[in-house]
Structure formats: structure tokens, C-alpha cells
Amino acid sequence: MSKILITINGKEYSAEAGKMVLEVAKEVGIYIPTLCHYEGIKAQGSCRICTCLIDGRKMTACTTPASHRMVVETNTEELEKIRATIVELLFAEGNHFCPACERSGNCELQALAYRYKMMVPQFPYNFPSRDLDATNPKIMIDHNRCILCKRCIRRKKEKDNPSWFVFKGRGHKTQINIDHELIDKEFDDKLAQEAMDTCPVGAIIRKEKGFDVPIGSRKYDKDPIGSDIKKQGVIL
Amino acid sequence: MSKPIVATTSLAGCFGCHMSLLDIDERILELFDLVEFNKSPIDDIKTFTKQCDIGIIEGGCCNSENIHVLKEFRKNCKILISVGECAIMGGLPAMRNNNASITECLEEAYLNCVSVQANEEKIIPNDEELPMILEKVYPCHEIVKIDYFLPGCAPRADLIWNALVALVTGNEMDLPYEVVKFD
Numbered sequence: 208m209s210k211i212l213i214t215i216n217g218k219e220y221s222a223e224a225g226k227m228v229l230e231v232a233k234e235v236g237i238y239i240p241t242l243c244h245y246e247g248i249k250a251q252g253s254c255r256i257c258t259c260l261i262d263g264r265k266m267t268a269c270t271t272p273a274s275h276r277m278v279v280e281t282n283t284e285e286l287e288k289i290r291a292t293i294v295e296l297l298f299a300e301g302n303h304f305c306p307a308c309e310r311s312g313n314c315e316l317q318a319l320a321y322r323y324k325m326m327v328p329q330f331p332y333n334f335p336s337r338d339l340d341a342t343n344p345k346i347m348i349d350h351n352r353c354i355l356c357k358r359c360i361r362r363k364k365e366k367d368n369p370s371w372f373v374f375k376g377r378g379h380k381t382q383i384n385i386d387h388e389l390i391d392k393e394f395d396d397k398l399a400q401e402a403m404d405t406c407p408v409g410a411i412i413r414k415e416k417g418f419d420v421p422i423g424s425r426k427y428d429k430d431p432i433g434s435d436i437k438k439q440g441v442i443l
Numbered sequence: 444m445s446k447p448i449v450a451t452t453s454l455a456g457c458f459g460c461h462m463s464l465l466d467i468d469e470r471i472l473e474l475f476d477l478v479e480f481n482k483s484p485i486d487d488i489k490t491f492t493k494q495c496d497i498g499i500i501e502g503g504c505c506n507s508e509n510i511h512v513l514k515e516f517r518k519n520c521k522i523l524i525s526v527g528e529c530a531i532m533g534g535l536p537a538m539r540n541n542n543a544s545i546t547e548c549l550e551e552a553y554l555n556c557v558s559v560q561a562n563e564e565k566i567i568p569n570d571e572e573l574p575m576i577l578e579k580v581y582p583c584h585e586i587v588k589i590d591y592f593l594p595g596c597a598p599r600a601d602l603i604w605n606a607l608v609a610l611v612t613g614n615e616m617d618l619p620y621e622v623v624k625f626d
Contacts, residue, residue, distance in 0.1 A: 304528075304535065304537075306535065321620065321624070324623065327532070327592040332537075332585075334541060334579070336541055337541065338542060429621060
């Protein structure tokens with residue numbers, strides 16, 4: 208495997224060629240926030256949260272392959288501002304009622320808002336008219352909370368076709384829908400949990416389970432998102 | 444120097460944020476040393492008797508009376524703080540903003556709901572004395588200017604305490620990660 212040299216935040220690291228900037232940064236213990244990216248599935252770079260300054264340009268770290276002599280800045284003031292604004296936009300765009308959500312405390316969008324100390328979005332709330340589909344006995348989908356990251360669709364498609372979830376509509380009317388026929392055939396509690404875990408927010412919810420971890424011991428109650436990425440890389 | 448004057452109110456809220464304020468426990472004695480309360484459910488003063496320094500708003504605006512009270516607070520307070528999810532984004536009352544019209548909400552509450560039993564004349568309350576319900580629930584900062592926001596449902600007692608003390612004493616706010624939560 209050929210090695211490359213890459214500079215991240217002023218420090219030089221050696222990395223394997225062909226990996227994405229996001230992975231390289233993670234390996235050396237630098238956290239770059241992500242939302243639409245999910246470990247193990249091909250990145251699509253749609254949420255733009257992982258935007259970094261790569262060789263002077265703003266590019267998504269999850270879709271840019273690391274190359275030799277690349278210079279990356281991951282956390283300049285401007286980048287952090289852009290990321291905070293994206294989070295605020297997502298909060299204002301959907302109906303994110305955190306106190307009533309089963310995912311609260313384990314939600315990646317909420318955790319990012321905590322990270323950027325969002326007290327209130329700078330944008331007026333949109334309050335879009337959206338419904339939810341709770342007809343399946345195992346799983347429900349709440350379009351109010353969906354941020355259209357497509358993780359649920361991409362994950363299943365890549366592992367074994369076809370997907371449990373499908374896109375419906377275009378533009379701001381896009382919705383993730385459940386493929387009821389397929390899900391009725393093969394769904395059990397384990398797969399429902401898997402589908403729920405793929406969702407960064409509380410849009411896909413496994414039924415008959417929720418609020419089972421007390422406030423104070425949920426994933427992002429004490430430790431900010433990204434604090435589990437420990438330093439393990441080799442500095443040259 | 445006289446003590447800063449604090450006013451509080453609950454608009455379309457559940458009084459949970461006020462309960463959370465009381466959750467500062469024995470520090471309430473310190474609080475009364477630090478500030479004086481004016482219009483507030485805590486001392487039961489119903490109308491403003493003087494200009495206040497800090498106004499604490501709980502709950503969003505779901506009817507005409509909420510708007511009236513909120514504008515009164517803006518007029519009478521130098522600093523307004525939105526406390527809790529309802530004041531900041533409408534909260535649970537704002538869940539009706541999503542799909543239901545006000546007519547549907549009222550019909551569900553007074554006519555169609557399974558628990559409605561005694562309303563044989565099919566009356567939806569519409570007395571002149573009752574405040575008009577708004578078509579939508581509004582966060583407070585979409586009605587008047589709000590200076591500070593303390594999220595939470597309810598905001599942790601430490602969050603309210605830290606913010607209030609910082610504001611009154613003129614120190615920088617110390618808001619640790621654990622106390623700023625949306626639920």
C-alpha cells in the first residue's frame with residue numbers, strides 16, 4: 208500500500224493513499240463533524256457539515272480522497288460558523304420537537320447543535336406540514352424529523368438490494384417512505400433496531416421501545432459528539 | 444445601589460420552567476438577596492408596578508392574551524430572556540402548527556374527541572372574555588425582540604441560576620455542556 212503525506216491543521220501525517228480526508232483525520236484523532244456520512248457506506252457528501260478547507264478550497268472531507276502533499280484545515284473559525292449555520296438551517300427547516308422525541312440525547316443533529324452551542328436558530332421556523340407513517344407494527348417513520356440524509360436507503364442498498372426505504376417526490380417535497388411489502392416479509396426487532404440506528408435523527412423509530420435510557424446517561428448527555436475519536440495516529 | 448428587579452411569566456407553557464427555577468433549592472434565599480421580584484407568579488403580583496431589569500418568559504404565544512403580556516414585558520423590562528423550548532420554538536403547543544388548522548383543533552377538543560361526553564349542544568367556547576386563539580403558535584422572538592435564550596424542557600435549574608446570577612452580577616455566563624440540553 209502506497210503511503211502519502213498529508214498536513215492537517217498544521218501537522219504532517221502519513222496516511223494510506225486512496226482513503227478519504229475524513230477517514231485519515233479520524234485515524235490521527237482529529238474529529239470532523241458528519242451527519243449524512245455513516246461508517247461503512249459510501250459517502251455522498253450531501254449535508255456539507257464535514258466541509259473543510261482542502262488546499263484552500265471548501266470541500267467535503269467525506270468525499271475528497273486524501274492525496275500526497277494535501278493541506279487540510281478542519282476547524283477554522285469560518286468553517287465552524289458554516290457548520291453551525293447548517294445545523295441551524297436544519298432545525299428551522301423541519302419540525303424538531305426535541306422534548307417529545309424518542310431519540311433525544313442520542314440524536315446526532317441535536318448533538319451537533321450542542322457542540323455549536325445553538326441556543327436558537329437565527330432563521331424563522333418553517334413549521335412544514337408533514338405527517339408520519341405508523342402503520343407497520345415494527346417500525347414507524349416521522350417525516351417531521353427527517354433531514355433527508357439518505358443513510359437509511361444507502362445502507363441497505365449497498366449491503367443487499369433492495370432497500371427497506373424509498374424516496375418519494377422531488378425537491379423540498381421529497382420524503383423517505385417505507386417499502387411495506389418488503390418490510391412485512393422480513394422485518395424483526397433486530398432489523399428494526401438496525402434501521403433505527405442508521406438514522407442520525409429520530410425519523411426512523413423502532414416501535415414498542417423508547418425512552419429506556421434515563422436522562423443523564425444517554426450518548427450525548429455528558430460527552431460532546433466526537434469526543435470518542437481518540438488520538439492514535441503517528442506524527443512524522 | 445438598589446437590587447435589580449425581575450419579572451416572570453408563563454405564556455403558552457406548563458409552568459415547568461418556573462418549577463425548574465424553584466429547583467435551585469436553598470439558593471432561592473440567595474436569589475432573594477440578589478434581586479427583587481415584581482410581576483410574577485412567584486410573588487403573585489399581577490401587574491407591573493415599576494420598570495424591571497430582567498423579564499423571564501416561559502412558553503410561546505398561542506393566543507391574543509399571550510401576545511399582549513409579551514408586549515407588556517418588552518415595554519417594562521430592559522432585558523428579556525426566553526426560557527425553555529416553548530418560548531424558543533413553540534414547544535409542544537406548536538405541534539399543532541404542523542398539520543391541523545385551528546378549526547380542526549377546536550373541533551377535536553370539544554366535539555370529536557373520544558373523551559368528549561357532556562357537550563350535547565356541540566358548543567365550542569367563544570365568549571368575548573376568552574382570548575382569541577392564534578392560527579399558529581409563535582416562538583417569542585418572532586413577536587418581540589428577545590435578548591437571551593436558555594433552552595431545555597425544562598431548562599436545568601443550574602442553567603437558569605448560572606445565567607441569572609451572571610446577568611445580575613455582570614460576570615460572564617458559565618454554561619457547561621451538561622446543563623445546556625433541549626429536553
